[in-house]
Amino acid sequence: MAHQDHRASSTASLARPCGTDSDIAFVGGGFRTTTFLSSAPGLLRRRIRVHERGSTLGPGGFARYGITTTSIGSRFFKHVDLSGPFAAPGRSRTLTDVARAEQPVAMPRLATALTELGRTLQDALGPDGVRLGSTVVAVHAESARQRVTLELADGTRESSRHAVLATGRIERPHPELAPWRAKVLPSGTVISTGHRAEIKDRLLGAAGRPVVIVGCSHSAMSALQTLLLLRAEARAEHPGALLPALQVVRRGPARLVYDSADLARSGQKPGRERLFDPVADVCPATGIVYRDSGLRHESRALYCALWAGEVPGATLLDAPVLADAADRFDRAGLIVQALGYHGQAPDIHLDGALLRSGESPDRLLADDDGALLLNGTPQSLLSVLRVEPTPLDRRDHSVYGSDLYHRLARRLDRLVAPTAEVHA
Numbered sequence: 001m002a003h004q005d006h007r008a009s010s011t012a013s014l015a016r017p018c019g020t021d022s023d024i025a026f027v028g029g030g031f032r033t034t035t036f037l038s039s040a041p042g043l044l045r046r047r048i049r050v051h052e053r054g055s056t057l058g059p060g061g062f063a064r065y066g067i068t069t070t071s072i073g074s075r076f077f078k079h080v081d082l083s084g085p086f087a088a089p090g091r092s093r094t095l096t097d098v099a100r101a102e103q104p105v106a107m108p109r110l111a112t113a114l115t116e117l118g119r120t121l122q123d124a125l126g127p128d129g130v131r132l133g134s135t136v137v138a139v140h141a142e143s144a145r146q147r148v149t150l151e152l153a154d155g156t157r158e159s160s161r162h163a164v165l166a167t168g169r170i171e172r173p174h175p176e177l178a179p180w181r182a183k184v185l186p187s188g189t190v191i192s193t194g195h196r197a198e199i200k201d202r203l204l205g206a207a208g209r210p211v212v213i214v215g216c217s218h219s220a221m222s223a224l225q226t227l228l229l230l231r232a233e234a235r236a237e238h239p240g241a242l243l244p245a246l247q248v249v250r251r252g253p254a255r256l257v258y259d260s261a262d263l264a265r266s267g268q269k270p271g272r273e274r275l276f277d278p279v280a281d282v283c284p285a286t287g288i289v290y291r292d293s294g295l296r297h298e299s300r301a302l303y304c305a306l307w308a309g310e311v312p313g314a315t316l317l318d319a320p321v322l323a324d325a326a327d328r329f330d331r332a333g334l335i336v337q338a339l340g341y342h343g344q345a346p347d348i349h350l351d352g353a354l355l356r357s358g359e360s361p362d363r364l365l366a367d368d369d370g371a372l373l374l375n376g377t378p379q380s381l382l383s384v385l386r387v388e389p390t391p392l393d394r395r396d397h398s399v400y401g402s403d404l405y406h407r408l409a410r411r412l413d414r415l416v417a418p419t420a421e422v423h424a
């Protein structure tokens with residue numbers, strides 16, 4: 001396999017005593033880590049160790065959701081080098097069908113393809129390369145010793161020459177929904193395959209009181225899609241049961257993706273959507289309007305139908321400030337929060353001081369080459385692999401993140417020279 005070739009090519013001149021458990025530790029073994037490492041087989045010359053909290057390397061959060069992706073299938077694997085160590089999954093239909101798809105795919109299919117890629121990566125990294133069921137609770141970077149210590153939930157510690165945070169995102173409780181917290185569910189719970197029975201019970205238990213979805217993004221439309229489906233199932237299973245109306249509360253007109261400014265000009269409808277600004281909202285590389293933030297595919301179609309009053313038992317309401325919808329929240333049997341995601345990360349310490357707590361309200365910022373920025377300073381011992389959603393100011397009018405994998409691979413290549421001592 002190619003990684004063995006890389007190993008064989010490690011030379012004594014590059015070797016250095018390291019006294020660490022790994023050269024590069026990845027915290028989180030989901031979509032990003034798996035596709036990044038599969039895109040940069042040269043990095044496998046280093047002793048890599050991936051810490052993944054869950055039981056599988058590869059699918060990350062995508063394993064939980066029973067919806068369709070926003071992106072077309074091929075986008076998820078666009079960086080992956082399906083040669084060398086990754087030739088085997090490249091030949092598998094499970095992966096290639098998704099990797100070639102020019103339309104969105106069901107998330108369970110994407111998760112299966114990523115699991116397959118993850119399995120191959122695990123083989124390439126060897127028995128010491130992946131720690132499943134391993135939660136990192138804190139990261140300590142020490143400039144003087146040029147090393148990072150990972151503090152694990154089981155009380156043990158591991159050291160590395162560099163750490164990459166690839167821990168994904170979560171929905172944090174939104175402060176404006178605090179008064180109704182007891183009946184708020186995050187949209188991720190509603191769309192997850194593991195909660196279907198519970199959500200159906202909540203719809204039946206609402207006893208006719210409305211279910212309010214707060215937000216107007218892909219997550220909100222995915223939650224609406226799921227609730228429509230579950231409500232229809234509940235109706236078929238319990239004829240005569242009182243089932244709730246669904247209300248979507250939007251803070252402003254949604255953004256809709258258009259393939260070009262011309263299509264946007266001819267297709268946009270004031271009131272339904274936010275009219276685009278040719279400077280701020282158009283991607284310079286593709287010409288796509290609202291490339292990052294806009295609704296597309298099924299979510300776009302559902303939103304347009306909702307706005308037009310064509311979705312039975314569901315309505316769209318405006319509340320520029322959420323407090324404007326307080327009466328509705330009071331009456332609701334269930335509130336679904338779909339107001340965006342926040343990066344999650346362990347506590348980060350630098351030279352003995354806690355510089356960023358995992359609870360911090362601040363975004364986990366990184367340079368374009370993935371260097372973690374702490375108080376604006378790039379950290380040579382720590383990197384971040386697209387943990388936060390695209391920053392607001394870079395969303396639609398700049399090509400954000402498209403060369404991150406390449407630049408991060410180059411950065412790691414430069415910062416962490418291979419050691420002769422690779423794991424077996």
Ligand SMILES: Cc1cc2nc3c(=O)[nH]c(=O)nc-3n(C[C@H](O)[C@H](O)[C@H](O)COP(=O)(O)OP(=O)(O)OC[C@H]3O[C@@H](n4cnc5c(N)ncnc54)[C@H](O)[C@@H]3O)c2cc1C
Pocket residue numbers: 027028029030031032033051052053054059060061062065068069070071134135136137166167168169188191219222344345346385386387
């Ligand atoms: C409903 C939904 C739909 C989406 N659709 C799309 C889409 O169509 N296209 C798109 O590009 N993006 C989409 N996204 C965004 C999506 O979250 C990211 O693209 C992708 O999942 C990010 O990969 P990741 O590796 O950062 O996170 P994940 O794949 O979630 O991986 C993070 C991993 O880190 C592990 N982890 C977390 N904390 C720790 C810790 N402390 N220690 C050890 N392990 C840890 C987790 O268990 C997880 O496996 C969607 C997101 C959601 C929620």
